Amino acid sequence: MRVNDNSVATDANPFGFQLKAVPLKFTKPLKDIVLQEGDAVGASATFECEVSPSTAVTTWMKDGSNLRESPKHKFTSDGKDRRLAIIDVQLVDTGEYTCVAKLGNKEKTTTAKLICLAGLTVKAGSKIELPADVLGKPVPKVKWTKGDVVLKGDDRVSIDDKPGHSVVTISKTTREDTATYIIEAHNSCGRATATIDVNILGTLFCYLFL
Numbered sequence: 001m002r003v004n005d006n007s008v009a010t011d012a013n014p015f016g017f018q019l020k021a022v023p024l025k026f027t028k029p030l031k032d033i034v035l036q037e038g039d040a041v042g043a044s045a046t047f048e049c050e051v052s053p054s055t056a057v058t059t060w061m062k063d064g065s066n067l068r069e070s071p072k073h074k075f076t077s078d079g080k081d082r083r084l085a086i087i088d089v090q091l092v093d094t095g096e097y098t099c100v101a102k103l104g105n106k107e108k109t110t111t112a113k114l115i116c117l118a119g120l121t122v123k124a125g126s127k128i129e130l131p132a133d134v135l136g137k138p139v140p141k142v143k144w145t146k147g148d149v150v151l152k153g154d155d156r157v158s159i160d161d162k163p164g165h166s167v168v169t170i171s172k173t174t175r176e177d178t179a180t181y182i183i184e185a186h187n188s189c190g191r192a193t194a195t196i197d198v199n200i201l202g203t204l205f206c207y208l209f210l
Contacts, residue, residue, distance in 0.1 A: 022053045024103045030112035047084040051101045054080045061098040119197040130168040132183045140185035142166045173200045
């Protein structure tokens with residue numbers, strides 16, 4: 001509670017003080033967590049946020065369903081700090097995580113994603129697709145790069161950008177397509193990136209000399 005000392009004393013309130021409720025809000029929202037598959041599986045991931053006032057009651061959700069504290073999901077509350085630790089991360093743990101804060105009849109939420117990026121390995125000659133969800137306001141601008149080189153469309157590579165989604169399609173892949181592909185989204189609020197490692201297996205030739 002906060003004291004407002006600009007009030008005037010009355011018969012009902014002889015001291016002239018008014019108690020004003022502190023608004024419920026997240027002073028530090030959740031942030032997305034991105035893990036490479038090799039680093040993610042078996043590791044832990046921790047979502048952190050701060051809520052004001054510290055007396056707010058918080059619960060956690062995954063993809064809209066309530067989470068219960070368990071050996072898999074550990075909840076921590078320390079003053080304004082709220083943490084959700086996900087133990088032994090697996091690919092099935094990817095999704096949206098939400099912290100719900102309640103105080104009286106007020107409710108606020110903050111949401112972020114846990115993303116486990118898997119590498120992609122295919123045989124030469126295959127077609128691959130690299131899809132990505134791109135969300136933000138204002139609508140972000142998107143750029144794909146292959147290593148340090150900006151990716152552009154040609155007779156084998158197509159880039160399809162739509163509101164909220166972008167996908168790179170590569171047909172008739174070759175060993176030269178092996179690389180780390182990076183998508184970068186940016187708007188006036190900031191920028192975000194995600195990566196995926198692509199490995200194209202070459203064709204094995206066996207020559208017989210007589």
